[in-house]
Amino acid sequence: xxxxxxxxxxxxxxxEQKIIKEYPIILGGSGIxxxxxxxxxxxxxxxITIIDGDQVEKSNLNRQNYTxxxxxxxxxxxxxxxxxxxxxxxxxxxxxTFLTVENAESYIKGHKIAINALDFTTEVPLIFxxxxxxxxxxxxxxxxxxxxxxxxxxxxKGLLLDSxxxxxxxxxFNEVNxxxxxxxxxKFWGTxxxxxxxxxxxYKEEKEQLPPPQLSIASWTxxxxxTHIAFNIAxxxxxxxxxxxxLSTILN
Amino acid sequence: xxxxxxxxxxxxxxxEQKIIKEYPIILGGSGIxxxxxxxxxxxxxxxITIIDGDQVEKSNLNRQNYTxxxxxxxxxxxxxxxxxxxxxxxxxxxxxTFLTVENAESYIKGHKIAINALDFTTEVPLIFxxxxxxxxxxxxxxxxxxxxxxxxxxxxKGLLLDSxxxxxxxxxFNEVNxxxxxxxxxKFWGTxxxxxxxxxxxYKEEKEQLPPPQLSIASWTxxxxxTHIAFNIAxxxxxxxxxxxxLSTILN
Numbered sequence: 001x002x003x004x005x006x007x008x009x010x011x012x013x014x015x016e017q018k019i020i021k022e023y024p025i026i027l028g029g030s031g032i033x034x035x036x037x038x039x040x041x042x043x044x045x046x047x048i049t050i051i052d053g054d055q056v057e058k059s060n061l062n063r064q065n066y067t068x069x070x071x072x073x074x075x076x077x078x079x080x081x082x083x084x085x086x087x088x089x090x091x092x093x094x095x096x097t098f099l100t101v102e103n104a105e106s107y108i109k110g111h112k113i114a115i116n117a118l119d120f121t122t123e124v125p126l127i128f129x130x131x132x133x134x135x136x137x138x139x140x141x142x143x144x145x146x147x148x149x150x151x152x153x154x155x156x157k158g159l160l161l162d163s164x165x166x167x168x169x170x171x172x173f174n175e176v177n178x179x180x181x182x183x184x185x186x187k188f189w190g191t192x193x194x195x196x197x198x199x200x201x202x203y204k205e206e207k208e209q210l211p212p213p214q215l216s217i218a219s220w221t222x223x224x225x226x227t228h229i230a231f232n233i234a235x236x237x238x239x240x241x242x243x244x245x246x247l248s249t250i251l252n
Numbered sequence: 253x254x255x256x257x258x259x260x261x262x263x264x265x266x267x268e269q270k271i272i273k274e275y276p277i278i279l280g281g282s283g284i285x286x287x288x289x290x291x292x293x294x295x296x297x298x299x300i301t302i303i304d305g306d307q308v309e310k311s312n313l314n315r316q317n318y319t320x321x322x323x324x325x326x327x328x329x330x331x332x333x334x335x336x337x338x339x340x341x342x343x344x345x346x347x348x349t350f351l352t353v354e355n356a357e358s359y360i361k362g363h364k365i366a367i368n369a370l371d372f373t374t375e376v377p378l379i380f381x382x383x384x385x386x387x388x389x390x391x392x393x394x395x396x397x398x399x400x401x402x403x404x405x406x407x408x409k410g411l412l413l414d415s416x417x418x419x420x421x422x423x424x425f426n427e428v429n430x431x432x433x434x435x436x437x438x439k440f441w442g443t444x445x446x447x448x449x450x451x452x453x454x455y456k457e458e459k460e461q462l463p464p465p466q467l468s469i470a471s472w473t474x475x476x477x478x479t480h481i482a483f484n485i486a487x488x489x490x491x492x493x494x495x496x497x498x499l500s501t502i503l504n
Contacts, residue, residue, distance in 0.1 A: 006311045011398040011463040012455050035472075042314050042468035059258045062294050067337040146263040147480060151264075156349035200489075202262050213262040216294035217476045220287075222474035228399060228502050231469075246502050248473075250480050
């Protein structure tokens with residue numbers, strides 16, 4: 001195994017190392033996506049495409065993979081620089097644009113795993129999943145719950161996320177629905193995480209409509225989880241599929 | 253709350269943000285320590301001391317917080333640069349030296365949390381814990397198990413790690429003993445993680461005596477866990493103490 005990956009030995013075979021090196025991942029969104037990309041690259045995913053039209057803000061630094069010098073810079077340019085500093089030979093493609101209903105499919109094509117780290121402020125994230133299904137690409141959905149990470153995987157033949165929304169009718173699907181679904185699922189199976197409900201409650205009670213709070217703790221957690229799940233997908237190991245999900249936290 | 257930490261809201265109160273900002277953490281070892289330091293800094297621990305006499309090698313890049321340009325550079329200088337790039341106002345102190353029985357106490361004094369991320373190749377890590385106990389400082393022990401992170405906390409009045417070694421007598425305590433202990437503990441409580449035993453077995457069967465294999469997945473996981481536990485200690489919340497421990501993985 002080459003020197004860079006010599007400490008992956010025992011866990012990752014030489015054959016698996018080769019598989020993930022060439023397994024192309026696309027990240028929709030370079031917020032939490034910026035943390036995931038670094039963890040995946042270090043394990044050995046050397047083919048990564050990242051799409052995001054945003055620029056780095058100071059308020060990103062509490063959890064995203066950027067520095068003070070990156071403030072005002074395109075997120076995709078900043079993360080590309082960071083990833084190439086870690087591995088100059090990696091194949092890092094970036095597009096500083098927002099995914100739209102029109103352009104999404106052209107970016108998705110050719111990838112074997114997608115990570116949907118898009119803001120749920122439009123219909124784009126749900127359409128992204130549908131397009132991935134049509135192109136036979138499993139989609140990881142990471143959620144930053146502050147003290148813990150939540151990840152679910154939409155598979156080519158599985159349910160879509162908005163299958164949840166029918167249960168409480170009416171409103172459009174958003175990340176809060178997903179988190180509420182997960183919390184109810186955990187209660188049903190006898191392992192409640194009441195801290196999640198408390199956070200949702202406080203978030204809903206906020207007077208201003210603000211983006212959800214997020215911590216570095218869950219960013220790092222979710223980066224590890226997505227990297228592990230991507231490894232399992234690429235090397236044809238087992239993994240949970242939506243409506244099942246992974247929750248990782250030291251709480252409870 | 254200042255702009256940098258505005259997205260910590262709901263999870264972290266303004267008072268807690270102030271507490272952790274001033275809560276001095278010392279990291280013995282800047283291997284896995286380099287990953288922990290960044291996650292902790294981004295949450296808001298702005299007083300961090302790091303001690304390590306090592307230089308960055310290419311084989312570190314699969315899991316530690318360094319870049320290709322850092323190869324050959326002192327780990328402490330490289331991580332200091334990275335942390336100050338994230339927050340130029342943070343108080344980052346580094347010492348490019350190895351901790352010894354003689355110098356450890358002078359470095360430890362004045363800190364409120366210690367993270368023992370030292371190699372278990374000498375008696376220093378165990379003496380580090382003892383000195384922390386004498387100075388009333390809780391010590392976090394992170395272990396990289398590839399697919400998962402293991403963390404235990406030695407408290408000022410609690411047991412020391414080598415209390416484990418009596419059970420199987422003879423040999424000096426090392427990280428493999430700790431991992432075997434954790435695996436047996438999990439079996440006893442009905443939640444076995446057989447993959448851990450398999451890894452230990454394969455590691456013991458290696459012909460050469462090599463450093464343990466480690467993955468980015470567990471580095472990121474352990475960084476999140478240690479940051480969370482440090483937050484709980486600083487803000488006087490509950491946390492598990494050795495001989496209890498935290499294991500975080502998506503396996504099982």
